[in-house]
Amino acid sequence: MPVFSRKKEPDRNKNEKRSVDRGILVFENTSEVIQAENILKKSGWSVNVMGPPPEIQRGCDLVIEFPLIEELNILRELRNAGIPPLTVVPVTAPLLKPVDLFHTKDFGAYLMVRAANMKITVAKEDLKIVNISGGGCPDVPYLAWQMVGKTLEEAPRPRDLGHTLCGYALELAYEELRQKCLP
């Protein structure tokens, strides 16, 4: 199926129920998960980033849940993009779900959003990122170094530079802040 036809129907699996018809894609590291998620979502696939079940001994701390029926198409797309998964496994038990709760704190001239253990704060006046705090994985200080002092539009996205779950949590907080601040 050509890619352009798939893009015309991005939500075709949106309401699909999760059950035995879902599988997970296991990758070597979080960076590959983030790249694969970006590619698959841009192409309209209904995928979710989740936590791996305990029996999965290979790969990193994130997996991509996908509709098993589309396995061949999705694998082809990932192979073409140069990021094939380590393995594909059917979902047999509930997966750990990433945090989806956001806390927002209004400091008057500044606005802070927290997702899980990561916080990002902008100045309301110019939407400049003034601080990033929280987290414990080693990409957090690096992401802060790359992002603080830049506006929400100028700053690199955590999903492009991050490698860990903390980096992914920062991406969620960053996206929430963009939704709140950018038209």
Added chain:
Amino acid sequence: MLAVIGAVPDQLFPLTHGPVRLTGGHLVINGLKLPVNRGTPALLAAAVKASEWINGPEIYAFLVGDIGKGEGSRQLYRFLTEHLSGFDFQVLTFHYLQPDADWHNKVLFAVETMARRPVLIADAGFMYAAKMSGQSPCYDFFTPDVGELAFLADEIAPHPFYTRGFILHQNNNVPDLIKRAYQHRNAAKYLLVKGEVDYIANENGIIETVDNPSFDSMEAIGGTGDTLTGLLAVLCGAGFKPVEAAVLAARVNRWSGCYANLSPATQVAELIGKIPPALSKILDGYHKDKTGFL
């Protein structure tokens, strides 16, 4: 001597270890210069500043460059497992490292081979690994913020990213989260919980709280938790008992913020510069009124 173990956000920074100095706003270790921003450099800068001010012990560091890929962290883990037994430290503080339960266990085993068992403090990624490995009670202190406390309280979450919603919803109920963390043996002997109110607790419950002076802005400033952990390490090394050290560290950190005139845009280096007057204020008060303390 006190030691700090962690990563710095520069992929090219080599694995190195040695005494750390603070010169002209930069950390210097074995001739290598490091900017002080957040993360382990902020912890180290706070520790060096505080220890110099109280004529405390030298600060030693084991550092490696890692921007999240984990290669640097694994290199450092391997080095520690092979060499830690040859060192002697009063306090050992583990900080920003790629969480890895297997490597954590190997490092903890290496700690047990040291001639003297140091006071063990774990924060950031290494605290996550300690919890994941089920070895939390082996540590003297964990220093989580409230979000990380919720992770400790969730017995099945392997990382704060997977803390379950019904636990995250209890964010304002720190005492219950502390209780739950101890119930599931996912807390160190002492917890110093950083937040709007700082809590010092052990398995019997909350021992002390510190909430003055109070600044909303502190939560937004990257590195203020790291400076608190650095102060705790120095005060433990200076001979204060665990609860005393935690209370004093929390007070000094807050007063450093007060003197730095914080806003959410303040950078942590400004706060570190105010540690000496804050230490003077708090320790003078402590020595004058030792009987009334705690």
